[in-house]
Amino acid sequence: MFSKSCKYAIRAVLYLAANASEAQKAGVKEIADALDVPKHFLAKILQDLSRHNLISSAKGPSGGFFLSEKNRRATLRSVVESIDGPDIFTSCILGLPVCSSENPCPLHSQAMKYRNGLLDLIEHQPIEEVARKVREKGLQL
Amino acid sequence: MFSKSCKYAIRAVLYLAANASEAQKAGVKEIADALDVPKHFLAKILQDLSRHNLISSAKGPSGGFFLSEKNRRATLRSVVESIDGPDIFTSCILGLPVCSSENPCPLHSQAMKYRNGLLDLIEHQPIEEVARKVREKGLQL
DNA sequence: AGAATAAAAGACAACAAAATCTTTTTTTAT
DNA sequence: ATAAAAAAAGATTTTGTTGTCTTTTATTCT
Numbered sequence: 001m002f003s004k005s006c007k008y009a010i011r012a013v014l015y016l017a018a019n020a021s022e023a024q025k026a027g028v029k030e031i032a033d034a035l036d037v038p039k040h041f042l043a044k045i046l047q048d049l050s051r052h053n054l055i056s057s058a059k060g061p062s063g064g065f066f067l068s069e070k071n072r073r074a075t076l077r078s079v080v081e082s083i084d085g086p087d088i089f090t091s092c093i094l095g096l097p098v099c100s101s102e103n104p105c106p107l108h109s110q111a112m113k114y115r116n117g118l119l120d121l122i123e124h125q126p127i128e129e130v131a132r133k134v135r136e137k138g139l140q141l
Numbered sequence: 142m143f144s145k146s147c148k149y150a151i152r153a154v155l156y157l158a159a160n161a162s163e164a165q166k167a168g169v170k171e172i173a174d175a176l177d178v179p180k181h182f183l184a185k186i187l188q189d190l191s192r193h194n195l196i197s198s199a200k201g202p203s204g205g206f207f208l209s210e211k212n213r214r215a216t217l218r219s220v221v222e223s224i225d226g227p228d229i230f231t232s233c234i235l236g237l238p239v240c241s242s243e244n245p246c247p248l249h250s251q252a253m254k255y256r257n258g259l260l261d262l263i264e265h266q267p268i269e270e271v272a273r274k275v276r277e278k279g280l281q282l
Numbered sequence: 283a284g285a286a287t288a289a290a291a292g293a294c295a296a297c298a299a300a301a302t303c304t305t306t307t308t309t310t311a312t
Numbered sequence: 313a314t315a316a317a318a319a320a321a322g323a324t325t326t327t328g329t330t331g332t333c334t335t336t337t338a339t340t341c342t
Binding site: 001002004007010011014093094095096098099103104105106107110111113114115116117118120121122130133134137139140141 | 142143145148151152155234235236237239240244245246247248251252254255256258259261262263271274275278280281282
């Protein structure tokens with residue numbers, strides 16, 4: 001479903017939502033250690049997210065990454081789309097170039113059902129909401 | 142979701158269900174042309190499927206691929222699993238090594254819901270059923 | 283203010299995996 | 313025998329992942 005980059009991005013954003021703030025920024029090393037992902041790969045992803053204004057960063061001593069208030073209200077969908085591209089939720093599950101409601105592939109209707117639930121979580125709940133659930137339930141990132 | 146190999150495999154199997162029989166076998170070239178996929182890549186996939194007894198083949202002149210009665214009653218799930226491995230419907234959508242009902246990732250419950258719909262189509266309807274729908278509705282492979 | 287330092291940003295190289303193409307071998311119908 | 317087709321093996325290309333190194337920027341301490 002998601003690329004590895006995208007999975008790491010989601011987890012990193014949720015980590016930042018839960019464990020960092022403008023006053024308490026998190027460095028690449030801290031995040032990479034916490035999530036157990038390759039540090040340099042993660043750095044690139046964080047830079048991508050930062051360039052897309054989905055997370056915030058500060059250089060220099062006591063610098064690092066964090067979420068601004070605006071970042072917290074963004075949706076996970078924007079994160080997913082900025083990494084995996086906008087078609088991930090709409091493209092045909094069988095990879096057909098022409099597959100739509102008018103001209104559906106054999107799996108189209110089922111596949112739509114499948115994706116709409118996920119889209120709902122990812123689109124209609126802001127990052128801070130998802131992060132709150134993570135905290136409440138003590139879920140592992 | 143599915144790898145490219147797997148997408149091609151699904152389409153090829155449905156093509157065979159709709160357009161071939163023991164009396165009227167389909168060659169790699171015919172299938173590749175019909176589905177517009179790379180011929181040699183498809184050949185490898187068909188060989189995989191054949192080795193896993195999900196499709197049948199005959200060498201020599203007027204040879205080719207087709208589905209036996211038994212093949213027709215198999216599920217699309219077995220096709221998917223033989224290409225993409227058994228974990229595709231159960232592994233964590235965020236790639237966490239430990240993610241289960243007891244120890245779910247933030248997207249776990251939503252992800253499960255969706256996948257079950259797809260699994261249902263792929264698991265509980267034999268290939269011939271799916272192929273019948275394809276034919277009835279004139280869907281494009 | 284200026285030097286030293288810490289951290290992100292960015293360029294690039296190495297490696298791994300997936301997809302595609304080529305060639306050779308085996309089988310079988312004619 | 314010959315030709316047609318799958319089967320098999322392997323080479324190549326492409327894409328995705330990971331690692332290294334350099335540059336830039338911001339901070340802190342004198």
